[in-house]
Amino acid sequence: MDKFARMQELIALIKKYNYAYYTLDNPIVSDKEYDDLYYELVALEKELGVTLDDSPTKQVGDVVLDKFEKITHEKKLYSLNKANTYDELEDWYNDMRALGAKKFTVEYKYDGLRVVIKYENGIMKQCATRGNGIVGEDITAQVKTIRNVPKTIPYRGKVTVMGEVLMKLSELEKYNKSSNEPLKNARNAAAGALRNLDTKVTASRNLDAIMYDVLSIDGEMMSQTDAHDFLQKNGFDTFNFFSVVDSFRDICQLIEKVDNTKSSLDVLIDGMVVKVDDYGVRDSAGYTEKFPKWAIAYKFKALEVTSIVRNIVWQVGRTGKLTPVCEIDPVELAGATVTHATINNYNDIKRKDIAIGSRVFVRRSNEVIPEILGVAEHYENSVKIELPSICPCCGTRLQYDDINLFCPNYMCPDRIVFRLSHFASQNAMNIEGLSEKTCRTLYENLGVTLPSQLYMLSANELRVLDGFKDKKINNMLGSIESSKNTQLSRFIYALGISGVGEKTAKDLSNTFKTLDGIKMAKYDDIIAIKDIGDIIANSIVEYFHNVDNLNEIDRLLDAGVQIETMQNNRVAGSIFDNKSVVLTGTLENMSRETATEYLEKLGAHVVSSVSKKTDYVLAGENAGSKLAKANTLGVRVISLSDLLAELDKFQIKY
């Protein structure tokens, strides 16, 4: 394509995206994609030496809606220059140094909506959105509903302050729990609330505002530090993060640290803002058409991208539950190429309005599991996703309980394979090398359908299989053999009784001590166990009344499975005794399973989610939302060294 034509195409695209983002509050591409297009346009304009009149590089923001009163800002509101790499940041730093800058401030770059608030005589007069930087909208009534924005301040002169309106993640979570119309992300939620003409809606979303700048104050000059002090003294929320540093290294270190821990914050930030503190240097640096030269935003690597849905595949799990997996066009996301993403169930598909051929937002939750957030844009050829009626694996008619789909066929091949691989899994019988794939091979070629058959496999049988050479065969038979010695709780968990996971398996083992004890247990004895109620108790009784199940257990024992007798070797008097502990993040040199074992030895109940009742959160590296939640709830956070110290105290080796 001719470069000039490409330039026009880029302008049209960016305009469309601007309209969606600024005017409709409904972005249809990720920030990363937008930035890429934007920079391509900037580069083209530089190369051709032409900037068309309607180029978005000339404007800040987009048009204003008619719904709200328009307000012309007293001074133009600038946006921020961006640095995408440390190199770009360093170039800017060196320029500022050359102008004599000594001190730099580093702040969060909040991902919310910018607001400017004017005070006169200590009274809030007017609040406005940024709009296109020259004309914004009057949102005074809406801002008055935000609890942490003071309606009156001690300062008596004329002052305009600037900050960001946002919805805290904990508030978003609360909102989504009580609403069947979940909001995609905190930024959109805040935008929707703030730009709602009905201020009751605004008030109900519990927004917050974090202020970070003083725009004009009776003609006085202020450094960034002065501005920050002023805001704090006058009762504005500044979110308690503000650093002044003097070297490029310090700036980078700070950014690095925040990038690694940002997921534990209760607010969304998409980067860091670095500003020259000294106002004299600010003056000599000056402004471009769009932004001040004395400040720059370092943007974190994008965590959200968009892609096109190609297909939906329904997977059948061991319980028969079907989960939709979405095949998407490959996209780069948080350091990996993503081609599949999960959706929870059919309801999720309906709620998020996902269709084949449509563009969707994709994110890696906890930077790991790809997940579809919602639709960015539908196209003419988008196809709605139908509820399947027969099992994609075995053709059996499916059951639908209005939320989940089930394949009721116990002998459905997928169900058989997943039962085998669950039996072999790490926390169950721990048979190394018996992955889902291997289980499938064994089922398809050797007709293995029951765990007991694993213990009957011979080297000769395995040798005929593709890719099974002597070494692999030996390793596999070896790990099958060594799995024969196991603990009662692992064995019970491996059976895959409906509703019985690791915790319940442990509780059963601790209560009844032996396999026979559990087999013979009466409903009344089982339901007496804490955390086991009617449904799970029935499921357990039913399982051990089924002749097929009892026969399979006998076959396993005949094959040589030995169950270690339970020994209760807990110590008493530890700080963890009878306390509930949640693990999060990566622990140095220790797996979560091992840490759990030690904690249980010390008398702790290790649970999976944080609540008010949690006593300790043991946080490792890169801890995520659980640490954030602990902080909001005021739960005590400890580190691995606290656990190790406690182990030392009781002379437990680790």
Next chain:
DNA sequence: ATCCCTCGAGTTCA
């Protein structure tokens, strides 16, 4: 009956 907490089960990529 309702709410809150915790468990179970399923998920991706390198």
Next chain:
DNA sequence: CTCGAGGGAT
């Protein structure tokens, strides 16, 4: 990590 559902407190 996420959702849905089971269990228990109120």
